[in-house]
Amino acid sequence: MWTQVSQSLHESMARVISRIATLLPGILAFILAVLVFAAVAWGLAWLVRAFLNAIRIDERLARGTNAIAEWSPTYTPTTLITRVVFWCIVLMGFLVGLEAFGASSDNALSARLLGYLPNVIGAVVLLLLGNVIARFLSRSVLIGAVNMNLHYARLLSQGIKWLVLVLTAAMVLDHLSIGAAIVDLAFGILFGGIVLALALAVGLGSRDLVSRSLEKEATRSAPESIPEEQFRHF
Amino acid sequence: MAKLELSEETKAGMEEVGQADLLIAVVAPVQSDQLRAAATRAVLVPSLSSLRTVVAFPGLNGAEAAALESIEAPTGLRFLPYSLPSADPGRIPWLAGAGIYQGLFAMARELGANACAVIGFDLAALESNSLAQMVAPVLEQRCELAMPLYAMGKFDGLLNSGILAPLTRALYGRRVRYPLAPDFCLAGKTLPDVETAVQRAITQGQPLLWPATEGALRDYKMCQVQVGTRHAPPADGVDLSTILTQTVGSLFLDVASNASTWQRVRGSQAVETLGVAVSPPASAAAVDTTPMLETFQLGYRNLQEVWSLVLPPVTLLELKRLARPNPDRFHMPDELWVRVVYDFALAYRLRTISRAHLLGALAPLYLGWVASYALEVGNAGPAEADQRLEKLARAYEEGKPYLLSRWRWPDRFNP
Numbered sequence: 302m303w304t305q306v307s308q309s310l311h312e313s314m315a316r317v318i319s320r321i322a323t324l325l326p327g328i329l330a331f332i333l334a335v336l337v338f339a340a341v342a343w344g345l346a347w348l349v350r351a352f353l354n355a356i357r358i359d360e361r362l363a364r365g366t367n368a369i370a371e372w373s374p375t376y377t378p379t380t381l382i383t384r385v386v387f388w389c390i391v392l393m394g395f396l397v398g399l400e401a402f403g404a405s406s407d408n409a410l411s412a413r414l415l416g417y418l419p420n421v422i423g424a425v426v427l428l429l430l431g432n433v434i435a436r437f438l439s440r441s442v443l444i445g446a447v448n449m450n451l452h453y454a455r456l457l458s459q460g461i462k463w464l465v466l467v468l469t470a471a472m473v474l475d476h477l478s479i480g481a482a483i484v485d486l487a488f489g490i491l492f493g494g495i496v497l498a499l500a501l502a503v504g505l506g507s508r509d510l511v512s513r514s515l516e517k518e519a520t521r522s523a524p525e526s527i528p529e530e531q532f533r534h535f
Numbered sequence: 536m537a538k539l540e541l542s543e544e545t546k547a548g549m550e551e552v553g554q555a556d557l558l559i560a561v562v563a564p565v566q567s568d569q570l571r572a573a574a575t576r577a578v579l580v581p582s583l584s585s586l587r588t589v590v591a592f593p594g595l596n597g598a599e600a601a602a603l604e605s606i607e608a609p610t611g612l613r614f615l616p617y618s619l620p621s622a623d624p625g626r627i628p629w630l631a632g633a634g635i636y637q638g639l640f641a642m643a644r645e646l647g648a649n650a651c652a653v654i655g656f657d658l659a660a661l662e663s664n665s666l667a668q669m670v671a672p673v674l675e676q677r678c679e680l681a682m683p684l685y686a687m688g689k690f691d692g693l694l695n696s697g698i699l700a701p702l703t704r705a706l707y708g709r710r711v712r713y714p715l716a717p718d719f720c721l722a723g724k725t726l727p728d729v730e731t732a733v734q735r736a737i738t739q740g741q742p743l744l745w746p747a748t749e750g751a752l753r754d755y756k757m758c759q760v761q762v763g764t765r766h767a768p769p770a771d772g773v774d775l776s777t778i779l780t781q782t783v784g785s786l787f788l789d790v791a792s793n794a795s796t797w798q799r800v801r802g803s804q805a806v807e808t809l810g811v812a813v814s815p816p817a818s819a820a821a822v823d824t825t826p827m828l829e830t831f832q833l834g835y836r837n838l839q840e841v842w843s844l845v846l847p848p849v850t851l852l853e854l855k856r857l858a859r860p861n862p863d864r865f866h867m868p869d870e871l872w873v874r875v876v877y878d879f880a881l882a883y884r885l886r887t888i889s890r891a892h893l894l895g896a897l898a899p900l901y902l903g904w905v906a907s908y909a910l911e912v913g914n915a916g917p918a919e920a921d922q923r924l925e926k927l928a929r930a931y932e933e934g935k936p937y938l939l940s941r942w943r944w945p946d947r948f949n950p
Contacts, residue, residue, distance in 0.1 A: 437889070440841065444895035447834050448776050450826065454837045533691040534778060534905075 324402075331398035338394020346387040353379045392422070424476045431469025435462045467491060541638060545617045552613050555646040556586040557670060559661075560639040561654045562631040562717075564593055564619065571614070573661035578612050580667040582674075587611045591642055593619040617642070626742070627773050627781050629656050631717075633744045637733040644726045650674055651726060653746075655717025656766045665762035668810050669720040678758035678807065679722040680750040682711050685764060686813035689912055689920035690822065696924050697904050698783055698876055705931035706790060706797040707751035710805050712759060714747035715782065717766060721746070728753055739792050743785040752796055761810035779901065780894040787883035794884075798939060803932060815917045822913060824906040828865060831906065832858050834899025841896045845882040847949040850874055857903065867907035869930035875900055876931075877938040885945055 353359075359377045399414060439462035446454035471488035474480055541549075559574065574590045577583070588611055620634065636653070643651035650673045654660050660669075660683070669681045685692070695713060703714040721729060732749050750757045790797070835858035843851060853871050879897050883890055912920045941949065 440889075440892050441895075443837060444841065444892055444898075445776070447830070447837050448774070448895060448898045450830050450833060452833065454833065458837075533688075534694045534775060 327402035330401035334398035334401055335391070335394045338397065339391050342387045342390035342394070345390060346383045349386050350379060350383045353382060358382075420477055424473045427469060427473050427476060431465060431472070435465035435469065438462070438465060464492075464495065541642065542618050545615065545642075548615045549642065549645060552589055552615060552646060554587065555589040555613075555643075555648050556650070557583065557588045557674075558639070558643040558646055558648040558651045559588060559590045559654060559666065560636075560643065560651060561590065561592040561658070562635055562639070563629060563654075563656055565658055567592075569658055570661075573658045574612065574614075577661045577664060577666045580664065582667050582671050585611070586674075587613075589613045589615050589646060589648075591615045591617055591639060593617055615642075627777060629717075630743060630781060631655055632742055633733050633737050636744045637730060637737065640721075640726050640730045640733065643721075643723065644730065647723070648726075649723040650720055651723065652720040653718060659764045659766050660718040660762070663762065663764045665718070665760070665764045668762055669718065669760045672758050672760065672809055673720045673722050676722070677756075677809075679725050679755040680746060680757045681720040681809075682713060682747055682750075682757060682759050682806075683716050683718050683762045683764060684712050684759040684808060684810075685716070685762060685766075686815040687765075688816045689915070689917060690909065691816075693905050693908070694778065694782060694901070697872070697901065697908070697927070699786060701924075701928040701931040702786065702790075702876060702880075703745070703747060703751075704803050704928050705935050706793075706800065707748055708800040708803045709747060709751040709757060710803050710928070711747040711751075711757065714745055715743065715786075716746070718762075718764065719746045722755075725753070725755060736789075736792070739788070741785060741788055741792065742781065745786070745789055748789060748793070752793060758807045758809050761808065761812050763813040765816070775902075776895045776898050779898055780891060783897065784883070784890060784894050787880050790880050791884040794942065798942070803928075822909050824865075824909050825862060827902040827906040827909075828862050830899050831903035832860065834896075834903075838896050838899065841888065841892065842900075844887050845893065845896070846875065846878050850878065854900075863910075865903075865907055865910060867904050869927050870934060872900075872904045872907075872927075873930050873934040874937060877934060877941065880938065881941050881945060884942075 359379050396418070399418075439458045442461045443454055443458035446457050451457065467488070471484055474484045559577075561570065570590070570592055578586070578588050590612070592614065593616070617638070626632065639653070640651060650670055652666055652670050654666070660666055665683065669683060672678050673681050692713070695715065699715055700712055704710050729749055732753070733744055736744070747757070749755075835854060839851070842854070846854070850871065853868075857865065857867060857871075875897075879893060882888070882893055887893070888896075908923070912923050915923065940947070
């Protein structure tokens with residue numbers, strides 16, 4: 302019996318080693334592809350940076366209000382473009398590596414990974430955009446509300462931020478095909494609930510205010526004189 | 536940016552006029568009958584009556600302009616219409632863009648004018664007869680750029696008093712009280728230079744023309760003329776954040792563009808003041824600063840995360856002390872306010888955060904300064920209020936080394 306067990310173990314060991322030996326060229330090809338493309342990406346990013354600096358793109362785009370600077374002020378257009386170039390080429394290297402890995406290993410895993418990759422990339426882009434938009438809108442609302450002397454400025458700003466983040470999270474999960482129907486349903490309930498809550502809050506909480514305002518509007522006979530401003534800023 | 540392109544009609548009118556001694560450039564849309572009456576009255580004064588004067592004005596079509604021409608005008612007075620470019624959406628309607636000035640200066644240069652008087656906002660400068668007072672020193676070659684010295688109440692033009700004038704003075708070394716005045720007069724010989732400067736500024740995205748800054752940069756002989764003009768820009772639909780974004784933002788952009796020049800300037804020189812002092816309008820003695828203090832305190836409670844990106848810890852600590860609810864003893868020291876403005880100017884250059892957000896976050900701090908100033912000069916007369924503003928301007932000058940240091944080494948540790 303021990304002979305049979307030993308033989309069985311030896312055979313399984315041989316199969317695993319043979320499998321690893323089959324995968325090894327693929328893994329090596331993957332690593333090599335990523336490294337080569339990373340080196341190419343680095344060189345190309347350097348060239349692009351040199352070209353953009355030569356044509357002074359930062360200065361040109363800095364004239365007036367430009368979208369990149371307003372949404373992502375800490376990054377110059379040159380930095381953003383070079384980073385996009387770098388990561389695009391690294392990603393290409395990653396895809397080439399995966400393809401080489403798949404060809405050498407004849408494995409269904411690599412095919413599935415390759416098929417799923419666009420979803421992951423899309424989800425990452427959505428997540429980044431969602432974060433930038435949430436941060437920008439939340440800050441815009443916060444500053445605007447403070448300047449309008451609204452005491453619930455922070456609440457409003459946080460509300461906007463989380464609304465955008467929740468929307469982003471739902472879109473990301475949907476893009477990754479995770480929890481499909483549950484996410485849609487949960488998001489619908491959550492979003493609908495927030496809107497309903499706001500409508501109820503305004504409808505019930507401000508009922509007296511609205512009716513007083515309407516009464517005032519209806520009974521007003523002549524336009525009231527606007528008090529002269531005490532301060533003139535300009 | 537909206538640029539003034541002269542139409543064929545305007546060019547034909549210029550050819551017909553030929554030469555002029557004085558170009559009165561009206562930059563805001565006005566009523567034709569009011570313009571005619573005001574311009575006729577303005578050029579009847581002895582110092583201008585013998586001049587060939589052209590009034591360039593916007594907003595009329597050819598037929599209306601012809602009708603305006605057909606009415607009898609004093610000898611030597613001609614009206615020349617031009618079409619205003621479509622206004623940039625979101626721009627304050629009464630702030631003329633730099634592109635318009637460039638077109639008008641080109642017009643004055645081509646007409647060979649000895650002086651170009653710009654009339655902004657409204658026709659107040661023509662109606663109050665202050666035009667002749669500003670044009671005379673330029674024509675007499677006593678100065679190359681005449682700026683107005685308006686008689687304003689102590690609570691008028693606060694943005695100018697708190698930021699624009701003292702910052703311009705500290706940086707460029709000329710004590711001009713209204714650096715962004717809507718009315719001013721340039722000598723003809725300066726026009727080509729100023730035109731080029733405006734063109735360069737436009738390519739750098741500068742939306743406004745800062746005449747006093749251009750004068751200081753080119754070392755023009757400047758003077759200030761005391762005038763009785765009172766402009767009242769309409770406040771309809773324009774909030775403080777928008778005004779700050781478009782005026783202070785433009786000034787900060789100017790500061791970034793001219794950094795190599797203002798870093799070499801030390802101290803400031805007085806600018807010759809001409810004319811007879813005009814008494815300012817009476818201001819209310821008791822003013823309510825509560826809403827402004829509330830906005831400041833609300834800003835402190837909510838905007839700390841934004842302010843902390845721009846201001847150093849010691850400034851934030853001082854603001855914390857100020858934010859304690861004690862309205863009667865509220866006082867923002869000049870040194871603190873100056874450092875705040877300088878730090879915001881630096882953050883504007885470095886794009887620490889979105890520029891629109893940055894200037895929006897400055898609004899509560901500015902209102903804090905206004906409240907402090909109002910509490911301080913509430914019972915003071917115009918002379919005392921002027922002295923108070925002079926003290927602030929000196930604080931800006933004394934604080935300039937701080938700006939220089941932060942500008943040159945923005946990453947250096949700043950407690």
